[in-house]
Amino acid sequence: MSRRAAISKPEHVSITPQRMDFAFEDVPRHWFRNDPVLTHFLNALSLTFPDGERFFVDAVRAFRDQVTDKTRQAEISGFIGQEAMHSLEHDSFNDMLASQGYREEAEGGQKLARHLIKQGRERLSAKQQLAATAALEHITAILANRLLKDPALLESMHPSVRALWIWHAIEEIEHKAVAFDLYQDVVGSYRMRVRTLLAATLALGTYTGKYTWAFLKKDGLHRRPLVLARGMWRLFGINGVLTRTVPDFLTFLRPDFHPWQEDNSALIAEWRAILTAQGDVPETALPTAQGQH
Numbered sequence: 001m002s003r004r005a006a007i008s009k010p011e012h013v014s015i016t017p018q019r020m021d022f023a024f025e026d027v028p029r030h031w032f033r034n035d036p037v038l039t040h041f042l043n044a045l046s047l048t049f050p051d052g053e054r055f056f057v058d059a060v061r062a063f064r065d066q067v068t069d070k071t072r073q074a075e076i077s078g079f080i081g082q083e084a085m086h087s088l089e090h091d092s093f094n095d096m097l098a099s100q101g102y103r104e105e106a107e108g109g110q111k112l113a114r115h116l117i118k119q120g121r122e123r124l125s126a127k128q129q130l131a132a133t134a135a136l137e138h139i140t141a142i143l144a145n146r147l148l149k150d151p152a153l154l155e156s157m158h159p160s161v162r163a164l165w166i167w168h169a170i171e172e173i174e175h176k177a178v179a180f181d182l183y184q185d186v187v188g189s190y191r192m193r194v195r196t197l198l199a200a201t202l203a204l205g206t207y208t209g210k211y212t213w214a215f216l217k218k219d220g221l222h223r224r225p226l227v228l229a230r231g232m233w234r235l236f237g238i239n240g241v242l243t244r245t246v247p248d249f250l251t252f253l254r255p256d257f258h259p260w261q262e263d264n265s266a267l268i269a270e271w272r273a274i275l276t277a278q279g280d281v282p283e284t285a286l287p288t289a290q291g292q293h
């Protein structure tokens, strides 16, 4: 590898996949702050995860043989393992949504996500797929940071699903630089990375908007202006869930951006300790043996 980013993952952060096997029991329909819009926004995102994360894994795998550094190879193995586990857990979360009465929405949403990702695989070059992965990993990392930085937000999630979102958020932060570092090493184009971020944001925004709406429609809440306005304010108003990610989102546009310029490793250590203390994270993790994937 000719180039290494000046900034890299803190050494004490390990990228270690864990099998969780969450059982989602007695999940209320509006499990996030008792708010249909917030809940369905995350439900819609979850529909994209199983296939989306498989896309990320394949995009990274396509270039991993160009990485000679052993530490970086181990990080890539960790990334692949973590994303594979996320796909499994969100598969079962999405099955739970179907069993809650949203079968049509859950199946339709996953089918559309699969179709869009298939188009991406066919139409984008391998380098563009890696750029899309780095961009979408930036989006997931800043959303993860937003969730973990706001305990009140997490407290407002029903306990039956809270651990899933905390665990996923922790791991997204742990591996937030893997796809980015690989992109910088094997592609490196600033223009492609910025263009792809804008396109990926537009695509993901359109998709989540469409499926948030579909879930709301199923609830018969799509014509309830007060419910919609309150939810939109909680997403896009001052201090909204998404509004407060905007400064972090924009950091990606800096030519010298690196995901670990913001060292939020203390945050993930804190939440991992909380999950472990609650018995939500098994003490023994799956190994990240090099070359395992």
Ligand SMILES: [Fe+2]
Pocket (backbone or CB within 6 Å): 053, 082, 083, 086, 168, 172
């Ligand atoms: Fe993930």
Ligand SMILES: [Fe+2]
Pocket (backbone or CB within 6 Å): 083, 137, 140, 172, 175
């Ligand atoms: Fe990820």
